[in-house]
Amino acid sequence: MIDFHLNSRSGVAPYLQLIRQVRQALQLGLLREGDQLPTVKDVAGSLAINPNTVLKAYRSLEYEGLAAAKPGVGTFVTKTVSDQSVVAHQRLSMELSAWIGRAQQAGLDFEDMEALFQRAARAAAQEEAV
């Protein structure tokens, strides 16, 4: 089981926050294959958010193959994060550290780096949507 939380000031859409929390839980091994995700009504009721938001997050997870819905029972995790992706994450982490070093040398502080990252991420998301 996982407990969701919401940061209403982060500027990130709620359903994306839910997806991210599920992914993080999977990576940290807190969620494994076969675990049930909290019901839509429980999530909506504890976070006071629209049930359609939760549905959207769960459908997105289903689309990505991370979860599957069993009608009348609930939504269950279908995939444990494989070691392969852990390796991929480690490699990305190292690349990121190297980039941060280069950015610091160019005179950027952490806020500038975050702004750059957010803009690039948004641009990528828009391209995906098109």
Place this chain on the structure above:
Amino acid sequence: MIWLTWRQFRPQAIAAVGALAAMAIVLAATRPGLSSGYAAAGLSACHAHCATAASIFLDRVGNFDKFLDFGGVLLIIVAPVLMGLFWGAPLIAREVAEGTHRIAWNQSVTRTRWTIVKLGLVGLAAISTAGLLSLMVTWWASPIDAASLAGGSAQAGTGGNGVHITFNGFGEARLDPVIFDARGVAPLGYAALAFALGVTVGVLLRRTLPAMALTLVAFVAIQVLMPNFVRPHLLPPAHFTAPLSTQHGQVGTNVGTGITDIQLTGSFAKPGAWVLSDTVITPSGAQPSDIIMTPAGPEFTVLPRACTPTPGSGFNPVPCRETLAAMHLRQAVTYQPASRFWPLQWIETGIYLLLTAGLGWVCVWQVRRRRTP
């Protein structure tokens, strides 16, 4: 809906039941005293010419019983007003003023049904309360009513020790406007109308206190207009005329004005009748024009101008009597006989119930209008 109406009405119902129960206990405790007094005066055995016995009985009725009689009449007259004010006016006005109509009108019950059930149940309670009250008081007062019907009348200050009090209406006929309102089925009609009036005014004004004030004014106006202008004509009144005897008229001097005149007594004697007008007329039916007199009976003070004493000379009654006798004056009375009591009760109650139904329709119509967010 029945449960909700009951639950909202519960405090008032408890108050009413309490009041009725207290009343019942007091009346039940004192009635045997009246019955025994009635029998002791010989009235239960008397079948004709019972006026003397009736007067003796009425005279002997104790102060507390007289107070109860007065109180009973007062209570029955006041009860419809109270119910109109405290049961009728707030019924819908309070819901709208406090906003609870937004709950009531958004359950699965239509407004029409909501209004009809509330009006019907609480209206029925009002009528029942008035009916019970009237029943109890009429039963309790039946010896007194029978005595006055037999022609008895109470005189203050005679018979027994202590202070004897009386009030306008004690021992009066049931047709007397004050007593009529407190006997028979009339109180049911009044209660129904006062209640319906209260609810309707409440629906129109949508505020409880102004509705109570307006209901009070309107109902009192109706209760004053009815016996004075409507009831006398509900059934065609009866007429009585008889010659007015001048031979035995008493000569008297009015202390205040110093005028000496002759007092004549009319001969109209129908116990229990409701006298509408009692006048002196000439044989042609017109008002006598050349005598000074008090305008209405049953005792007339007359003084023909021809007999007016000139200053200096005294008053000589003999030629005055002859002048009066030559005028052949007559007494003319318009009245409703005692036997009309129940017909008038039913007709009047019918009118009030019709008005009540009309007001009920207005209530439902107004509630259905969608103008109260």
Place this chain on the structure above:
Amino acid sequence: MSSTTAAIEAHGLGKRYGHRWALADCTLTIPAGHVAGLVGPNGAGKTTLISLATGMLAPTTGTIEVLGGLPASGPGQLARVGYVAQDTPTYAGLSVADHLRLGAHLNPRWDAGLARRRIEQLSLDPKQKAGRLSGGQRAQLALTLALAKRPELLILDEPIASLDPVARREFLQVLMHVTAEQELSVVMSSHLVADLERVADYLVVLVASRVRIDGEVDDLLATHHLLTGPRRAAATLPASQQVITDSHAGRQSTFLVRSSEPIIDPAWTAEEVSLEDLVLAYMGPSSGSPQEQRLEVHQ
């Protein structure tokens, strides 16, 4: 969406008091299966629209249909719509349990189990008179009354405006939980966008008795952009970009535009707009052209 019948459908709906139009020229279709937020400043016409939808008022012009039927047109229609009025009225002299009995007697579809569970969860004393409850508790009682009726549509008029933050959160938690459980459609009004941001997925903005904009929240957020760039006049922007607000300072211009196409002009920095800023833009005096366009999202 659960059905194709709209929750609320209005055409040219208007309500006039004397010379003043409390609501004018209102045409909208609020879909079922959503939580629709009705937002606007005080006096904008939110309560009027809600009163028309619940049948408490009759329209001066136009028509309104709720779940395909006329408002309050009979016991069947009344049973399908639950209503919590402004300031969540309750009967001060009746106890909590009495309120539930009221619901049970006046509603054929009353769910006594749901009502009981809600009251237990709220730790309300059934014998407590409603007049002695706190504001938050009264609001919860009014909500329970409306929910246990098992309606298809729940209409709430500023239910949390006078509640403290904790009571506010608790109210919305219960509302969302039961909305998910019963697949309710909800229409909720507020004069604060913050109240609605978490729960609404459809939005109607009412200002000065008129609908300024309405649509799915996701669509609204995706099609509105904040453009910053070198100073230009609003008219110089392409026709596909509808200018909602504009402001100019020095050599910089900022525009809030609505466009269904992505912004590709490199001269502009395009940012997303928060729902609150979007609503404020439509509520402000500089919003809209002088001709007072009525704006709709095209599905």
